[in-house]
Amino acid sequence: MLRDITLGQYYPGTSVIHRLDPRLKIVGTFIFLISLFLVRNFIGFGIAVGFLALQIAISRVPLSFIFKGLKPVFLIILFTVVVNMFMTRGEPILQWWIISLTKEGLYRAGFMGLRLVLLIIGSSLLTLTTKPISLTDGIEKLLSPFRGVGLPAHELAMMMTIALRFIPTLLEEADKIMKAQMARGADFESGNLLQRAKSLIPLLVPLFISAFRIAQDLAMAMEARCYRGGDARTRMHAMTFSWRDAVAAICLVAFVAVIVVQSHVL
Amino acid sequence: MNQGFSAPEAPDEIIRIEHMTYEYKREGDQAAYVAVNDVSLSIERGSFVAIIGRNGSGKSTLAKCINALLLPASGKVYVNGWDTTDEARLWQIRQTAGMVFQNPDNQLVSSIVEDDVAFGPENLGIDPPEIRRRVDRSLSAVNMFEERTKAPHLLSGGQKQRIAIAGVVAMKPECIIFDEPTAMLDPNGRAEVMKIIERLNREGITILLITHFMDEAVRADRVVIMDDGRIAMDGTPEMIFAHSDELRRLDMTVPFTVDLADRLRRNDIPVPQSTIHIQEMVDFLCQYKSEI
Numbered sequence: 001m002l003r004d005i006t007l008g009q010y011y012p013g014t015s016v017i018h019r020l021d022p023r024l025k026i027v028g029t030f031i032f033l034i035s036l037f038l039v040r041n042f043i044g045f046g047i048a049v050g051f052l053a054l055q056i057a058i059s060r061v062p063l064s065f066i067f068k069g070l071k072p073v074f075l076i077i078l079f080t081v082v083v084n085m086f087m088t089r090g091e092p093i094l095q096w097w098i099i100s101l102t103k104e105g106l107y108r109a110g111f112m113g114l115r116l117v118l119l120i121i122g123s124s125l126l127t128l129t130t131k132p133i134s135l136t137d138g139i140e141k142l143l144s145p146f147r148g149v150g151l152p153a154h155e156l157a158m159m160m161t162i163a164l165r166f167i168p169t170l171l172e173e174a175d176k177i178m179k180a181q182m183a184r185g186a187d188f189e190s191g192n193l194l195q196r197a198k199s200l201i202p203l204l205v206p207l208f209i210s211a212f213r214i215a216q217d218l219a220m221a222m223e224a225r226c227y228r229g230g231d232a233r234t235r236m237h238a239m240t241f242s243w244r245d246a247v248a249a250i251c252l253v254a255f256v257a258v259i260v261v262q263s264h265v266l
Numbered sequence: 267m268n269q270g271f272s273a274p275e276a277p278d279e280i281i282r283i284e285h286m287t288y289e290y291k292r293e294g295d296q297a298a299y300v301a302v303n304d305v306s307l308s309i310e311r312g313s314f315v316a317i318i319g320r321n322g323s324g325k326s327t328l329a330k331c332i333n334a335l336l337l338p339a340s341g342k343v344y345v346n347g348w349d350t351t352d353e354a355r356l357w358q359i360r361q362t363a364g365m366v367f368q369n370p371d372n373q374l375v376s377s378i379v380e381d382d383v384a385f386g387p388e389n390l391g392i393d394p395p396e397i398r399r400r401v402d403r404s405l406s407a408v409n410m411f412e413e414r415t416k417a418p419h420l421l422s423g424g425q426k427q428r429i430a431i432a433g434v435v436a437m438k439p440e441c442i443i444f445d446e447p448t449a450m451l452d453p454n455g456r457a458e459v460m461k462i463i464e465r466l467n468r469e470g471i472t473i474l475l476i477t478h479f480m481d482e483a484v485r486a487d488r489v490v491i492m493d494d495g496r497i498a499m500d501g502t503p504e505m506i507f508a509h510s511d512e513l514r515r516l517d518m519t520v521p522f523t524v525d526l527a528d529r530l531r532r533n534d535i536p537v538p539q540s541t542i543h544i545q546e547m548v549d550f551l552c553q554y555k556s557e558i
Contacts, residue, residue: 219375
């Protein structure tokens with residue numbers, strides 16, 4: 001059951017978007033998200049939706065995957081929309097008891113809702129089209145200039161790589177322990193919340209112990225393979241900034257320029 | 267050349283252990299637990315040596331001392347002539363004497379097979395194109411090239427262990443120490459791994475195989491039996507397994523063929539003492555049958 005979990009939400013593909021330099025994708029996503037806060041009207045959002053739709057089309061990620069990312073935050077979006085709809089002062093359209101729906105409220109609710117949806121889709125496009133391992137590599141490269149001020153860029157990236165590698169291993173381990181404890185009569189499913197939380201103790205304690213044992217084994221194996229931190233280390237996949245990345249960067253700059261001009265100059 | 271005068275040339279040894287002792291000190295314990303006790307051993311370059319012994323006999327500790335993961339309390343360990351306590355040589359020693367561990371899961375670093383194989387060469391600071399070549403070559407050497415972009419957790423134990431071997435091979439070691447590499451594998455995975463180990467040995471890599479399985483030890487050219495931190499027996503498999511009584515006294519199981527030969531001898535069938543491989547047994551039995 002636990003063997004076929006997918007890590008992150010990477011959707012395998014070979015599109016241009018998939019093949020972009022992860023560094024560009026990370027920085028580009030940040031710029032895109034920030035630019036969404038510069039938008040002041042629906043025309044601006046129209047441009048942003050168009051830009052995002054174009055990227056999704058190029059990436060060939062099915063829309064169902066794109067919208068799956070919205071599911072966990074659906075309640076937050078709903079809450080934002082409802083609060084904005086009824087709590088904004090202005091010209092009332094509908095009024096009932098102390099609740100009033102205003103024209104300004106409706107406008108703001110649509111505005112905020114759309115912004116949230118774009119923010120989430122924009123960032124999930126990054127994780128959908130980039131392998132977790134390339135993401136960590138990209139983060140390592142992007143953070144490496146800050147090594148001088150004491151930021152452990154390589155160590156952070158290595159931790160993420162190892163975490164990604166061992167999530168399935170620890171899940172398998174948890175599954176094994178759970179079955180072993182169930183065979184001894186442990187009950188994980190009945191009782192109230194507190195009882196259920198308590199019943200997890202016989203699962204968590206052995207899981208922690210085995211996590212430490214795995215860490216010890218892994219540390220020894222890494223040392224045996226000459227691991228000695230990030231200095232003097234080379235990488236098999238050297239990241240190269242190709243013409244493809246240059247085109248993508250120009251597109252992004254053009255998009256930001258249009259947004260700025262449209263909402264602040266015109 | 268002038269054979270008459272030169273002293274007999276010392277065998278070309280890759281590992282030399284001189285009077286090595288290793289002690290574990292646990293907190294609270296007064297006396298240290300001596301895991302390896304005054305062991306001396308020399309491993310010839312290109313040989314295939316199996317080290318067997320029961321749990322706690324010190325065989326794993328011995329292996330970790332060769333790779334400088336542990337340093338002896340007293341005595342010396344030399345790899346390629348380099349003292350393992352010499353910190354300046356540490357990385358050279360670990361690159362020369364690679365190590366494959368028991369648990370296939372706990373020694374893979376990356377969630378992509380080829381990235382994991384690249385881990386060792388990356389640590390050595392090798393140029394990216396050369397890493398690529400080494401990764402492809404070592405994955406082909408363990409028959410895992412097709413799986414190079416897969417995630418290790420989706421592979422079988424035997425496949426994971428072969429990736430771990432590829433990861434060591436990519437570092438171009440002269441010697442590989444296998445610490446019970448097949449202990450957690452099913453019979454298929456075990457056979458695959460043994461096949462790779464034998465092939466690596468034919469290609470000139472010195473193999474040190476620590477194992478529980480007598481049938482694996484039979485395939486080595488030298489068997490060292492450890493008991494209670496000391497070397498109890500040392501010799502060719504033919505020599506070792508001829509002393510099956512001695513082996514049983516040390517709590518060792520005897521390889522199937524040797525056990526069978528003993529039983530047949532007790533029933534007055536004259537199986538030669540040197541019969542330890544299945545093929546020899548088959549040949550003998552066929553011949554014996556045709557004689558009667």
